[in-house]
Amino acid sequence: MNWLKYRFLYFFISLAILLPGLYSLWSFGLNPSVEFTGGSLLEISLENPSPDQIKDLLSPTYSIHSLNHDSSTITLKLDPLTQSQADQIVSDLKTLDSQAKLISFTSVGPSVGGQLLTKALTAIVIAALATLLYIAYSFRNLTFGFFAIIAMLHDTLILLGSYSLLGHFFGFQTDLLIVTAILTTLSFSVHDTIVVFDRIRELKNKTTSSLYALSNRAITETITRSLNNSLTIIFMLLSLALLGGDSIKHFTIALLIGAITGTYSSTFTAVPLLVTWDTIRRK
Amino acid sequence: MSRTQSRFWLILLLTILSLVISLPQEINLNPHLFGRSFNVHLVRPDLKLSLGSYDFSRSLDIKLGLDLAGGTRVTLDADMSSIAPENQADALDSAKEIIAQRVDLFGISEPNIYSQQAGSAYQIIVELPGLDDPQAALELIGTTAQLEFLTPIYDQTSTESAQPELVDFQPSTLTGADLQKTTVDFDPNTGQPVISLQFSPSGTEKFAQLTKEYLGKPLAIALDRQPLTAPIVQSEITTGQAVISGDFTLEGAQLLSKQLNAGALPVPIKITSQNTITATLGADSINQSVRAGLIGLSVVVLFMIAYYGQLGLIASVGLFIYGLVTLSLYKLIPITLTLPGIAGFILSVGMAVDSNILIFERMKEEIRAGRAWPVALELGFGRAWDSIKDANIATLITAFILFNPLNWSFLPTSGPIRGFAVTLALGILISLFTGIFVTRTLLRLFYHGPRSIKLFSSQS
Numbered sequence: 001m002n003w004l005k006y007r008f009l010y011f012f013i014s015l016a017i018l019l020p021g022l023y024s025l026w027s028f029g030l031n032p033s034v035e036f037t038g039g040s041l042l043e044i045s046l047e048n049p050s051p052d053q054i055k056d057l058l059s060p061t062y063s064i065h066s067l068n069h070d071s072s073t074i075t076l077k078l079d080p081l082t083q084s085q086a087d088q089i090v091s092d093l094k095t096l097d098s099q100a101k102l103i104s105f106t107s108v109g110p111s112v113g114g115q116l117l118t119k120a121l122t123a124i125v126i127a128a129l130a131t132l133l134y135i136a137y138s139f140r141n142l143t144f145g146f147f148a149i150i151a152m153l154h155d156t157l158i159l160l161g162s163y164s165l166l167g168h169f170f171g172f173q174t175d176l177l178i179v180t181a182i183l184t185t186l187s188f189s190v191h192d193t194i195v196v197f198d199r200i201r202e203l204k205n206k207t208t209s210s211l212y213a214l215s216n217r218a219i220t221e222t223i224t225r226s227l228n229n230s231l232t233i234i235f236m237l238l239s240l241a242l243l244g245g246d247s248i249k250h251f252t253i254a255l256l257i258g259a260i261t262g263t264y265s266s267t268f269t270a271v272p273l274l275v276t277w278d279t280i281r282r283k
Numbered sequence: 284m285s286r287t288q289s290r291f292w293l294i295l296l297l298t299i300l301s302l303v304i305s306l307p308q309e310i311n312l313n314p315h316l317f318g319r320s321f322n323v324h325l326v327r328p329d330l331k332l333s334l335g336s337y338d339f340s341r342s343l344d345i346k347l348g349l350d351l352a353g354g355t356r357v358t359l360d361a362d363m364s365s366i367a368p369e370n371q372a373d374a375l376d377s378a379k380e381i382i383a384q385r386v387d388l389f390g391i392s393e394p395n396i397y398s399q400q401a402g403s404a405y406q407i408i409v410e411l412p413g414l415d416d417p418q419a420a421l422e423l424i425g426t427t428a429q430l431e432f433l434t435p436i437y438d439q440t441s442t443e444s445a446q447p448e449l450v451d452f453q454p455s456t457l458t459g460a461d462l463q464k465t466t467v468d469f470d471p472n473t474g475q476p477v478i479s480l481q482f483s484p485s486g487t488e489k490f491a492q493l494t495k496e497y498l499g500k501p502l503a504i505a506l507d508r509q510p511l512t513a514p515i516v517q518s519e520i521t522t523g524q525a526v527i528s529g530d531f532t533l534e535g536a537q538l539l540s541k542q543l544n545a546g547a548l549p550v551p552i553k554i555t556s557q558n559t560i561t562a563t564l565g566a567d568s569i570n571q572s573v574r575a576g577l578i579g580l581s582v583v584v585l586f587m588i589a590y591y592g593q594l595g596l597i598a599s600v601g602l603f604i605y606g607l608v609t610l611s612l613y614k615l616i617p618i619t620l621t622l623p624g625i626a627g628f629i630l631s632v633g634m635a636v637d638s639n640i641l642i643f644e645r646m647k648e649e650i651r652a653g654r655a656w657p658v659a660l661e662l663g664f665g666r667a668w669d670s671i672k673d674a675n676i677a678t679l680i681t682a683f684i685l686f687n688p689l690n691w692s693f694l695p696t697s698g699p700i701r702g703f704a705v706t707l708a709l710g711i712l713i714s715l716f717t718g719i720f721v722t723r724t725l726l727r728l729f730y731h732g733p734r735s736i737k738l739f740s741s742q743s
Contacts, residue, residue, distance in 0.1 A: 109555030187681035191674040198670045225644040233633030239579035245568035
């Protein structure tokens, strides 16, 4: 099958998904959690939460950064608090609703948050470099490594972009778990790209056809495996995202986006880019 | 017995062993047989092994992290501005020791206390599982250590015995602020560990006064109002250098020295971040994740069987063994399971199936190329290995960086990220074993090729 005939369509699809995300990243940014910004997050269970009443009650004393609620809980984002201040808020809320109960409480000093962000970014850069070195070593070829990293970057940007959109429209927070999800996406993306590249390398040693023809054959031979593998991971993640607890829902959605874009980018970004680059170089 | 057969018995043994370890410790069975009911109560003993001086014992319960068990995690910043640089590491150690002692007072089981250096900041991280209302504990943990020297009070009214009776101790003017540092030394004559105390100039004066007044009597030392030791004054000490000797073990002497240092090098500590999760939230998360995991797993198994038939069934058996071995290792190592850890495990299940998919696709190709299935089976495993190896090494590299085993301070050392990395890495290693070794052995023994090809291959 001539997969590569449509390679500019694949680039177009990538751009169509990348651009809105990048625009959102540029103009809205991410919605960082208290782990990164400092501050406190209180999750309180109530019988009938009424956000307006709660705001009226608390706003004279505390500066409320955000207040989210569903049928039985409210989530408050405030400046850093001590345990006794948090307990005070809950007893204040008991005047509105006697069932008020603190479910979880997180408070992070501003200095800790900054450190964490730097460390997380360092981890991402080091992981990318280590992977590049490994592929370059394993394939004895820097070009393969380079395009595997480009595909990886493509996936990271799609994930970050989607997260910026989800953060802007649905209040998804970017926390430490999302950083973990990005790193997992990196490795998943490379995992998949390596399988296709590996096949190209193998065919290269066997036949003398052009890289274009080789790559087409490699895609045909690996696409079933690639799809089946992604499907199994997507089944697991989808069931976690739909049925797992609220505390990991955002994390699994991030992993899900990563798994889908990771699968797509191996076949439809890394290989077409490699072939396009090869065509340009030969001219 | 052929090699494949002996491998099969090895796998069977491993599976049964893992099954025993994985199951809950107590099982109640009430089978009804022939109209009679039996009550079977199975209890697995805890694991205890001794090899020379090395003891290995495990309770074989899964350790749950704070996000699952509920509890409080606090990060304390230690203010080192008044401590000389060469004493900072000792001071942090002592502060940690004191916090451990205070946590002990609250009777919290299995607290986790560790220190870390992030840039120029010294931090102590305290994890208190199962503590829903941490207010009182946090107040105590966050205070600076108070070391006091106490003088004895004797009952003056007693006339019956020749010696006055020791009734109580009272604080003297000598405090931790007068102590410069303590170290563990060894008595040159007996080789016994002793604790050397070095007083400051003002402390030297006060201590000389005390030793003169209470010669032959006990002087008690208390930390946070808890008595540590009450050595008897042997002589008047005017040099500011004292030695506490006694029947100390090395560990005992080191602990006492750390406790004294906490008073001598008082480090103001302040809670900078805190995270409390109630136990009910944790329990809900476990139930939901486990249920979601089981449903996801069933879908994966159904998919594998629907797509690969008998091959998929054997791969699913491999996946089942994978689950058992992983769970057993979590219990044996032991690994503290957190919510991200569960996610890492579930992700690795997906990746475990991947090795099999790679191999099966290769086998199909070889069969299409006209090879007999036993040949196709071996070729499939052989040729898929390169891809499997490269792809998994790349994932292991990421897991390694996330786990940050050398505690590099420029990388995250956070519990949740580590929990994810460790289950992911373990999952990949075990999946290589089950996906290749186990599945190949099972296929060699039980798979006789698709029927149409079997006819064809029996002629070749």
